[in-house]
Amino acid sequence: MKFRFSAKIFKVGINPCVMVPPEITARMTPVKGYIPVKGKIERHPFRQTLVPVRSKGFRLFVNGPMLKGATVKTGDVTHFVIEQDFERKKRTARMNPAFRKALTSNRLLNVYTGLIPSRKKDILKYLNSLKTQEALLRNIDRVISQLRAGSVKKKYP
Numbered sequence: 001m002k003f004r005f006s007a008k009i010f011k012v013g014i015n016p017c018v019m020v021p022p023e024i025t026a027r028m029t030p031v032k033g034y035i036p037v038k039g040k041i042e043r044h045p046f047r048q049t050l051v052p053v054r055s056k057g058f059r060l061f062v063n064g065p066m067l068k069g070a071t072v073k074t075g076d077v078t079h080f081v082i083e084q085d086f087e088r089k090k091r092t093a094r095m096n097p098a099f100r101k102a103l104t105s106n107r108l109l110n111v112y113t114g115l116i117p118s119r120k121k122d123i124l125k126y127l128n129s130l131k132t133q134e135a136l137l138r139n140i141d142r143v144i145s146q147l148r149a150g151s152v153k154k155k156y157p
Helices: 064-070 097-105 109-113 117-129 133-149
Strands: 003-008 010-012 015-020 035-041 044-053 057-061 077-084
Touching (some): 003 015, 015 077, 035 064, 097 109, 097 133, 117 133
Antiparallel strands (some): 003 077, 010 015, 015 057, 035 044
């Protein structure tokens, strides 16, 4: 369901934003406290997240590309059309085939899958960020030795 509203852009610190009317956010379902939305600011499309503000409702931060695309600035009263974004996909890090092979050949796949989700995500994000194959293999060896010793660090390297 699409909702239309107008609001004056103001700043919180250095960040431009607007308050979304509570009668609109009351008809949306927060995900972990936040509401993913898509919509338009003066006909300029955007995807953003409504952020809760203690007892004041939800705030929509208006980033630089939104301001530029809509040709608006802080202090302007601007027209918005928003709807909850149910299509937004969770970003999951993919496991590198070399890492999977190392886990299986060292019989540590069960140890890795037993880690808490945030730790597994940290490992995959770090390994995926490496630029060279040599760095990847070197760091896979580090992770394998830490898994074997039971001392996996939260952050890598």
